[in-house]
Amino acid sequence: MPDLSYRAVEMPESPIRKLIPFAEDAKKRGITVYHLNIGQPDIETPAGALDAVHNSEITVLEYSHSAGIESFRNELSHYYRKNKIDVSKDDILVTTGGSEAIFFALMCCLNPGDEIIIPEPFYTNYNGFAVAAGVKIVPVTTHIENGFALPEIEKFNEKITTLTKAILICNPNNPTGYLYSRKELDLLSELVRDKNLYLLADEVYREFCYDGAEFLSVMNLKGAEENVVMLDSISKRYSMCGARIGTLVTRNKKIKQAALKYAQARLSPPTFGQIAGKAAISTPESYFTKVLKEYSGRRNLLVDMLNNMDGVQCPVPKGAFYAMARLPIDDSDKFCRWLLEKFNHNGRTVMLAPATGFYATKGLGKDEVRIGYVLNIDSLKNAMQCLQQGLKQYSCNTIIEESSSC
Amino acid sequence: MPDLSYRAVEMPESPIRKLIPFAEDAKKRGITVYHLNIGQPDIETPAGALDAVHNSEITVLEYSHSAGIESFRNELSHYYRKNKIDVSKDDILVTTGGSEAIFFALMCCLNPGDEIIIPEPFYTNYNGFAVAAGVKIVPVTTHIENGFALPEIEKFNEKITTLTKAILICNPNNPTGYLYSRKELDLLSELVRDKNLYLLADEVYREFCYDGAEFLSVMNLKGAEENVVMLDSISKRYSMCGARIGTLVTRNKKIKQAALKYAQARLSPPTFGQIAGKAAISTPESYFTKVLKEYSGRRNLLVDMLNNMDGVQCPVPKGAFYAMARLPIDDSDKFCRWLLEKFNHNGRTVMLAPATGFYATKGLGKDEVRIGYVLNIDSLKNAMQCLQQGLKQYSCNTIIEESSSC
Numbered sequence: 001m002p003d004l005s006y007r008a009v010e011m012p013e014s015p016i017r018k019l020i021p022f023a024e025d026a027k028k029r030g031i032t033v034y035h036l037n038i039g040q041p042d043i044e045t046p047a048g049a050l051d052a053v054h055n056s057e058i059t060v061l062e063y064s065h066s067a068g069i070e071s072f073r074n075e076l077s078h079y080y081r082k083n084k085i086d087v088s089k090d091d092i093l094v095t096t097g098g099s100e101a102i103f104f105a106l107m108c109c110l111n112p113g114d115e116i117i118i119p120e121p122f123y124t125n126y127n128g129f130a131v132a133a134g135v136k137i138v139p140v141t142t143h144i145e146n147g148f149a150l151p152e153i154e155k156f157n158e159k160i161t162t163l164t165k166a167i168l169i170c171n172p173n174n175p176t177g178y179l180y181s182r183k184e185l186d187l188l189s190e191l192v193r194d195k196n197l198y199l200l201a202d203e204v205y206r207e208f209c210y211d212g213a214e215f216l217s218v219m220n221l222k223g224a225e226e227n228v229v230m231l232d233s234i235s236k237r238y239s240m241c242g243a244r245i246g247t248l249v250t251r252n253k254k255i256k257q258a259a260l261k262y263a264q265a266r267l268s269p270p271t272f273g274q275i276a277g278k279a280a281i282s283t284p285e286s287y288f289t290k291v292l293k294e295y296s297g298r299r300n301l302l303v304d305m306l307n308n309m310d311g312v313q314c315p316v317p318k319g320a321f322y323a324m325a326r327l328p329i330d331d332s333d334k335f336c337r338w339l340l341e342k343f344n345h346n347g348r349t350v351m352l353a354p355a356t357g358f359y360a361t362k363g364l365g366k367d368e369v370r371i372g373y374v375l376n377i378d379s380l381k382n383a384m385q386c387l388q389q390g391l392k393q394y395s396c397n398t399i400i401e402e403s404s405s406c
Numbered sequence: 407m408p409d410l411s412y413r414a415v416e417m418p419e420s421p422i423r424k425l426i427p428f429a430e431d432a433k434k435r436g437i438t439v440y441h442l443n444i445g446q447p448d449i450e451t452p453a454g455a456l457d458a459v460h461n462s463e464i465t466v467l468e469y470s471h472s473a474g475i476e477s478f479r480n481e482l483s484h485y486y487r488k489n490k491i492d493v494s495k496d497d498i499l500v501t502t503g504g505s506e507a508i509f510f511a512l513m514c515c516l517n518p519g520d521e522i523i524i525p526e527p528f529y530t531n532y533n534g535f536a537v538a539a540g541v542k543i544v545p546v547t548t549h550i551e552n553g554f555a556l557p558e559i560e561k562f563n564e565k566i567t568t569l570t571k572a573i574l575i576c577n578p579n580n581p582t583g584y585l586y587s588r589k590e591l592d593l594l595s596e597l598v599r600d601k602n603l604y605l606l607a608d609e610v611y612r613e614f615c616y617d618g619a620e621f622l623s624v625m626n627l628k629g630a631e632e633n634v635v636m637l638d639s640i641s642k643r644y645s646m647c648g649a650r651i652g653t654l655v656t657r658n659k660k661i662k663q664a665a666l667k668y669a670q671a672r673l674s675p676p677t678f679g680q681i682a683g684k685a686a687i688s689t690p691e692s693y694f695t696k697v698l699k700e701y702s703g704r705r706n707l708l709v710d711m712l713n714n715m716d717g718v719q720c721p722v723p724k725g726a727f728y729a730m731a732r733l734p735i736d737d738s739d740k741f742c743r744w745l746l747e748k749f750n751h752n753g754r755t756v757m758l759a760p761a762t763g764f765y766a767t768k769g770l771g772k773d774e775v776r777i778g779y780v781l782n783i784d785s786l787k788n789a790m791q792c793l794q795q796g797l798k799q800y801s802c803n804t805i806i807e808e809s810s811s812c
Contacts, residue, residue, distance in 0.1 A: 001632040001658070002571065002602050008514040008664035017472075017670060045467045053678060054460050061451045061648040061682070066423075096502050096650065099672040108414040112518055112540060128671025134518060134540065165408065196408050226407040242467040242677030244502065244650075252407070258414035264423060265534025266505040271648030272459060272678035276467070 007134065012127045015333075015357025022340035023351050031344045034383035036371045037336075037353040039174065041321065043239040043291055045276075052279030053272050064271050066263040068094020068247075072278040076247060079281045083206065085219045085230075091251055093259050094269045094277075098204050098233030098246035099125065105229045105248060106133040108258040109198045115163040116200075117156060121148075121324065121358030121365060123174045123202070138164070139360035144326050144368065147315035148176035150184040153191055166198035167191070172205040172215070175358050175370040176324050177317020179213055189221040192228075199224060204233040204246075205320040207288055210296045213318045225251040236321075238280040243273035295321050298373040298380055305384040306371075309391060323371050324355060327391060332356055332369050335394060345389040348382060413540065418533045421739075421763025428746035429757050437750045440789035442777045443742075443759040445580065447727065449645040449697055451682075458685030459678050470677050472669040474500020474653075478684040482653060485687045489612065491625045491636075497657055499665050500675045500683075504610050504639030504652035505531065511635045511654060512539040514664040515604045521569040522606075523562060527554075527730065527764030527771060529580045529608070544570070545766035550732050550774065553721035554582035556590040559597055572604035573597070578611040578621070581764045581776040582730050583705075583723020585619055595627040598634075605630060610639040610652075611726040613694055616702045619724045631657040642727075644686040649679035701727050704779040704786055711790040712777075715797060729777050730761060733797060738762055738775050741800060751795040754788060 016037050023033050067073065073089035080087050095101040102125075110116060112134035118126060120139035130137045138159050142148040156167065167188060171180045192199040201218040209215045218228045233246035248259050263269075299316075302323055306314035311328030329335040332354035339349050353372075355365030373380060422443055429439050473479065479495035486493050501507040508531075516522060518540030524532060526545035536543045544565050548554040562573065573594060577586045598605040607624040615621045624634045639652035654665050669675075705722075708729055712720035717734030735741040738760035745755050759778075761771030779786060 001660075002515070002604050004660050004664055005514055005517045005520075005571075007517065008661075008667075011664060011667040011671070013667055014670045040468055042466065044465050050464060050467070054462070056460070058456060058648075059450050060448065061456070061646045062446055063647040096676070097673060103672075107538060108411055109408070111411045111413065114411075125671045125673075128667070132513060132668065132671065165411075198408050240467045241469040242464075242674065244674070244676040254407075254410050255414075258410055258417060261414075261417040261419055261534070262538065264420045265417070265531045265538065266509075267503060267531075268648065268650070270502070270650040270676035270679055272682075273676055276678075 007131055011131050015124055016353050019336055019340060019351065022337055026340045026349060030347065032348040033340065034348065034350045034375060034379055034386065036373070036375065036383055037351040038372055038374060039236070039322070040241055040374060041236060041239045042374050042376065043294070045239045046280055046283040046287055048282055049238055049240060049276040049280035053276050056272070056275050061271060064268040064274060066268050067260055068092070068269055069274050069278070072274050075278050075281045080249070083217070085217050087219065087249055087251070091249055091256065093248045093256060093263055094274060095246040095248055095263070096266070096269045097244040098202065098231055098235065099129070101231040101233070101246045101248040102126070102202065103129050103132065104259045104262045105200050105231060106130065106135055107262060108255050109200070109229065110135045110165045113163065114165045115161060116166045116168055117159050117164060118168045118360070119150065120360050121175050121355055123170055124357045126168065127360070136163070137360050141361060141364065142176065142178070144313060144315060144324060148173065148178040148324065150180065150187070153187045156191055160195055164195070164197060166200055168200040168202070170202040172208060172319025174205065174320050175322050175353070175355070177320045177322050179209060179318035180216065182216055185216055185218065185221060189224045193224055197227065198229060199227050200229050200231060202231045204231070204236050207237050208292070208295060208321055209319045210292070210299060211318065215319070219249065228252070229255055234277045234280060238283060240276060240280065243276050244270055245273040245277045295373060298377060299323065301377060301380060302371065302373050302384065305381070309388050312391070321373050323373070324368055325371060326368050329367055329391070329394060331366050336369065338394060339390050343390050343393060345386045348386050350383040350386040350390070352387070413537055417537050421530055422759050425742055425746060425757065428743055432746045432750070432755060436753065438754040439746065440754065440756045440781060440785055440792065442779070442781065442789055443757040444778055444780060445642070445728070446647055446780060447642060447645045448780050448782065449700070451645045452686055452689040452693055454688060455644055455646060455682040455686035459682050462678070462681050467677060470674040470680060472674055473666055474498070474675055475680050475684070478680050481684050481687045486655070489623070491623050493625065493655055493657070497655055497662065499654045499662060499669055500680060501652040501654055501669070502672070502675045503650040504608065504637055504641065505535070507637040507639070507652045507654040508532070508608065509535050509538065510665040510668045511606050511637060512536070512541055513668060514661050515606070515635065516541045516571045519569065520571045521567060522572045522574055523565050523570060524574045524766070525556065526766050527581050527761055529576055530763045532574065533766070542569070543766050547767060547770065548582065548584070550719060550721060550730060554579065554584040554730065556586065556593070559593045562597055566601055570601070570603060572606055574606040574608070576608040578614060578725025580611065580726050581728050581759070581761070583726045583728050585615060585724035586622065588622055591622055591624065591627060595630045599630055603633065604635060605633050606635050606637060608637045610637070610642050613643050614698070614701060614727055615725045616698070616705060617724065621725070625655065634658070635661055640683045640686060644689060646682060646686065649682050650676055651679040651683045701779060704783060705729065707783060707786055708777065708779050708790065711787070715794050718797070727779050729779070730774055731777060732774050734801060735773055735797070737772050742775065744800060745796050749796050749799060751792045754792050756789040756792040756796070
């Protein structure tokens, strides 16, 4: 049998999906599992977006333009302008999900063996794209003690080598919920201009900012126009993850042209997703007001309940729909598996994402979990009660492997 | 400004798309352009597939399983079994178009710097995926004189080095329309087993075989189960290019597992495309009978008209919906551009694909073009009349650059 490529062997398994068999087993035993481990929103997709697909009049389902349907890119430029990001349709490449935007950006900005600095913890799939692109992720650690704020800029400086080509941030952040300040973004802007680096920014959670906090896009960093590539997606914004539509947005014409060549090779993004995406842009403000109120309520409940548990610490996330919590546990992978395998509270348990998968530095995240608030308030309450009970039992139970009663 | 990566610079532009501005200019001048340069079928998508999307009852457009919706994979296995390819849903990974299947296969089977042997002329986008994957395409030339049949197996042997990891074929072939014989496939099977190589096969034109010719899949090469990876798509089969749904099919569990990790990183294939694809599997046989009759009629007309032109040679394609023709011209790129820029016949012209883009060996294809029969009989007839007139004018016109009258 021929060998697998080493990049097939090195490709990481999704650290979240590793736990799925245990969740499935729990369900087979009749246990209700609250899925707070995922980034799949439970919010309804805007009806207008779905209706556009239902009513689409297509006789031949053709390839679209490789850069995306022109009228969709026009609408997208209106959407961005409304969000104070002044770009034209020519600055926008429609991609197959935000995933493809990330991949194209890595392929166009970095050579194999080059390095990209990413504040950790970070979205686990960056690891997968880095292996696919053959580039090395160099983490700069952020800390729960100060709410995962950007580390001092010196920490970035220390990591820059001749191989460093880019810095990647996610703002608002998955998994931490951190929202970057103007000062932090200005510092990053100065750094990338000074060191001649690209600044890639995954801004897919733009709409999800709480407490009236303002979102600031890297697209508005004056003087860094040639350095900045924004990666975006309609998946979270309109609860349309299955549409597989994202965008790569940049004023750097060379990057845009190069990404277009990658886009041409794969022919076109999905047509129905683009139809839905175009219609979604007309979603009324009231939809977002309602969604934001819902998420904000969930966040408040979640953070309150967590911080009221013994030994639990959870900084208040300002954006996205995740919270990172420090728990009084020895090993988050073991604990999350234990919750599914050995534990239940009145026939219920909760599935969380061990934070280890979000850190590139080995050993970090062992006492942290990511919690997505993608369930309604009642389910979230039940899930947090499960967690509280779980923590009580786990602490007195880590040695007695077979019993789940305390 | 930071530098582009070399793989962004090296990424080829689509050689077909390079001519698009000239076609657009011709249209602006009021000239009708017959597009025989593309692989976009004009055939209607099966109504059942579109209806399934129109009637889909989705409230939250969620990610699907990374490997594709399970019930769709089940249906796909039925489809394959009906086509004498005995695979289960577990051998099938749903991809975002056949494009992604090709890319995943390259990433999993080859390391950067490795070599893949491909009979040329070949589908131009293989070049793009090869650059993205950092692998080297080593061509084995096939010749119009013998209808682009597989060269003697010694020609492959000569090209095999320690870096060779795979052979890639497209069957039925784009751009040549060649259909591989049992003997040819057996020879390839023996070779890959003997040399411990992968055999990748792009079989997206499976349904398009003429004159009662039988299609043979690499999936039925006994003893080569671990070597074979089949790459497929619903784009051509059901005229659903915009769905962006393909499959990677293999009995090699390691490749399947590795490709699944790549699939997990990009989360999921498009949901609406999968809904359409699942419904399309129930398309009645009568649809294909009609489509095949239509293509077959077009092919006959095309080949007859071409071979009746002075100095033109066009072998009869047995499959797909392309023909390669040798024309009495000096430079196919120049000629195809000239047809758009300088020529018209009663206000009409034809757009063809210069064959140079389908060869990896520099200098080949200069007197050949690829012609897709993706227009109805009447348009095809008009287009061929344009070509005939064009050839007459071009031959006496290549020196008088400014005039288009003969």
